[in-house]
Amino acid sequence: xxTDDDAVGRRGFMKSAAAxxxxxxxxxxxxxxxxxxxxxxxxxxxxxxxxxxxxxxxALESLLVEKGLVDRAALDAIVDTYETKIGPRNGxxxxxxxxxxxxxxxxxxxDATAAIAELGYTGGQGEDMVVLxxxxxxxxxxxxxxxxxxxxxxxxxxxxxxxxxxYRSRAVIDPRGVLREFGLELPDEVEVRVWxxxxxxxxxxxxxxxxxxxQMTEEQLAxxxxxxSMVGVARVSAAGAxx
Amino acid sequence: xxxxxxxGGMHGMGPIEHDKxxxxxxxxxxxxxxxxxxxxxxxxxxxxxxxxRYRLERLPPAEYLRMSYxxxxxxxxxxxxxxxxxxxxxxxxxxxxxxxxxxxxAALTADMVPAMVTRRNSARRDAAVTxxxxxxxxxxxxxxxxxxHTRLPRYARGKAGVIVRDxxxxxxxxxxxxxxxxxxxxxxxxxxxxxxxxGAQASSRDFIxxxxxxxxxxxx
Numbered sequence: 233x234x235t236d237d238d239a240v241g242r243r244g245f246m247k248s249a250a251a252x253x254x255x256x257x258x259x260x261x262x263x264x265x266x267x268x269x270x271x272x273x274x275x276x277x278x279x280x281x282x283x284x285x286x287x288x289x290x291a292l293e294s295l296l297v298e299k300g301l302v303d304r305a306a307l308d309a310i311v312d313t314y315e316t317k318i319g320p321r322n323g324x325x326x327x328x329x330x331x332x333x334x335x336x337x338x339x340x341x342x343d344a345t346a347a348i349a350e351l352g353y354t355g356g357q358g359e360d361m362v363v364l365x366x367x368x369x370x371x372x373x374x375x376x377x378x379x380x381x382x383x384x385x386x387x388x389x390x391x392x393x394x395x396x397x398x399y400r401s402r403a404v405i406d407p408r409g410v411l412r413e414f415g416l417e418l419p420d421e422v423e424v425r426v427w428x429x430x431x432x433x434x435x436x437x438x439x440x441x442x443x444x445x446x447q448m449t450e451e452q453l454a455x456x457x458x459x460x461s462m463v464g465v466a467r468v469s470a471a472g473a474x475x
Numbered sequence: 476x477x478x479x480x481x482x483g484g485m486h487g488m489g490p491i492e493h494d495k496x497x498x499x500x501x502x503x504x505x506x507x508x509x510x511x512x513x514x515x516x517x518x519x520x521x522x523x524x525x526x527x528r529y530r531l532e533r534l535p536p537a538e539y540l541r542m543s544y545x546x547x548x549x550x551x552x553x554x555x556x557x558x559x560x561x562x563x564x565x566x567x568x569x570x571x572x573x574x575x576x577x578x579x580x581a582a583l584t585a586d587m588v589p590a591m592v593t594r595r596n597s598a599r600r601d602a603a604v605t606x607x608x609x610x611x612x613x614x615x616x617x618x619x620x621x622x623x624h625t626r627l628p629r630y631a632r633g634k635a636g637v638i639v640r641d642x643x644x645x646x647x648x649x650x651x652x653x654x655x656x657x658x659x660x661x662x663x664x665x666x667x668x669x670x671x672x673x674g675a676q677a678s679s680r681d682f683i684x685x686x687x688x689x690x691x692x693x694x695x
Contacts, residue, residue: 289504289549291570293511295562298571300578302514305585310510313592315499359597360642377483377628379528380544385593389509392501393493395544401485404630404683405673413491424681428483430626431662431686432598433642460495 319388322353323436324457326386330363331441332450341365344436348386358385358434364427365438366464371422372437373411373464375403376429383434387459394463404428414465437464444470476622477629479536484630484673505545512552517591518582521559524598525652529624530554598645600659606689608663612638613695616665616687624652627691631683635695636667639684647688660689 296302326348330337340347344361348354361383364372376382377400382390393399402410407424411417418424427435439461445453448470460466482488500506516522530551531539539547556562566573583591608614618633619625626648642664646657669681 285546285549286502286504289507289511292549292553292567293507294570295566295572296511296515298578299562299576300580301518301561301582302511303581303584306514306581306583306588307507307510309585309588310513310592311500311506313588314509315506318592319499354595355593356596359595360599362642375483377630378480378626379531389499391494391497392544393491396491397482397485397488397540398491401482401488402491403483405484405677407669407681408678410491414493420678420680422680424678425666426681426683428628428683428685430628431642431648431688432645433662433664433686458495 314384314389318355318385320386320457320459320462321454322351322388323383323386323459323462324454325351326353326436327438327457327462328450328454330438331445331453337438340438348436353385355385357381358383360433361386361436362433363436363438364425364464366440366467368440369421369423370425371411371418371464372425372427372435373403373407374427374429374435374437375400377401377404378428378430381429381434383436386436387462391459411465414460416466437462439464439466439468442468442470476532476624477620478532479539480532481629483628500545504549508545508549508552512548513591514581514583515552515556515561517587520561521654522555523651523654525624525648526654527551527555528648529652532624600644600646600657602644602659604644604660606641606661606663608638608641608661608689608692608694610638610641610663614638614663614665614687614692615695616685617691617693619691621649623649625649627687628685630672631667631685631687634667634671636665636671636685638663639666640664642686645688647690649688649690658690662686662688663692665692 293302293307297304326340329351330340336347339350340363344363345359348358348361364374366372380390380395382394399410404426407426408418429435439457441453442456445456456468456470458466458468461468500509531547534542534547534550538550542550553567556567557564563573613635614637615635616627616631616633619627640663642662644659645662646659650656650658663686664684665687667683667685668679669677669683670679672683
């Protein structure tokens with residue numbers, strides 16, 4: 233679908249992209265850039281952040297504000313929204329409701345988007361939701377191998393590990409090894425279903441309700457549910473929580 | 476495109492660095508680049524979500540792997556601003572608009588943010604498109620290697636699976652990413668056995684589900 237002309241244009245563009253990317257990552261003249269450009273001898277996905285990125289992004293923000301393209305108060309409001317309002321507590325309330333209310337659970341499994349919207353959670357990267365139920369026989373695990381698709385309205389922005397090369401590369405080829413790394417050893421007879429978010433469907437794992445939580449209120453149940461359990465890399469435990 | 480972003484099944488990326496209580500943003504600049512990207516998107520123009528992903532994929536591969544997630548976002552935003560003629564490289568380097576450059580009115584103000592973050596902007600399309608496949612049918616992912624954007628990962632190409640769900644009609648990212656039209660079509664959940672994808676050493680109890688468009692599939 234790419235013509236030769238486009239390809240030439242893209243090569244030219246790539247050069248400028250590379251230059252820009254490099255300039256983003258290179259400190260001002262004479263300032264060291266940490267170990268960002270040292271050979272890749274790291275044994276993990278840690279990526280050094282050039283020390284002047286704060287300054288460079290500040291300059292970009294000033295430019296766009298001065299051009300009238302963005303409003304600083306709007307930027308503050310976006311940051312505040314994802315730091316304090318939209319996060320995994322939303323998903324935890326969905327899970328707790330599903331545990332506490334069989335009617336809700338039925339709606340959630342049939343039309344997840346509508347059932348989640350009942351609790352007021354809608355928005356970008358959560359437009360078309362699918363809920364995956366974990367059972368004693370089936371364990372679900374969510375990944376996005378191609379980028380970092382994640383259900384923002386109910387889980388917030390994804391954690392670093394979810395966006396990292398180790399998780400993205402291995403979740404599909406070695407899911408049980410990945411789960412073991414998270415401390416979750418699954419019996420061989422449990423079926424593992426990995427969901428690679430390659431389209432615009434966004435997935436929420438409905439973890440198993442933990443033993444010992446039978447007497448808990450919905451509010452207490454929500455307090456047990458972790459982000460990791462809703463991605464499928466952990467179970468929910470009643471121990472030490474809800475007290 | 477067969478880029479480094481298409482990581483499914485790769486080895487050598489190291490252990491997963493899991494942090495149970497990590498902050499939403501790890502530094503102020505991460506928060507600002509996230510917000511800047513959302514605010515610029517709200518301004519519209521020549522952009523869409525697929526094009527935005529395609530921009531990340533076109534970062535030079537060594538840079539892509541070296542950069543952190545939000546560094547990629549920073550590089551993408553800068554590339555987009557320059558390519559769309561919104562800002563020049565000189566302006567971005569200096570942080571100051573060129574003399575006499577026009578001043579706009581911000582498309583997004585703080586009072587609009589609550590509505591922006593809860594607004595649905597679905598890729599689902601209300602188009603009467605006949606599905607090519609049915610639930611339960613065996614299909615094979617096409618062995619295609621487009622140089623442009625695609626959401627068909629390499630690890631699934633040429634492999635056979637079963638349609639387990641028809642998600643309905645969605646726009647097609649391969650064309651949409653390059654502003655070549657939405658080409659709406661059915662998206663299915665396709666279930667592959669781990670052994671089909673990875674061979675006999677994989678567990679017979681592991682399954683991988685991918686969401687796939689009609690154009691990615693043939694009858695098996």
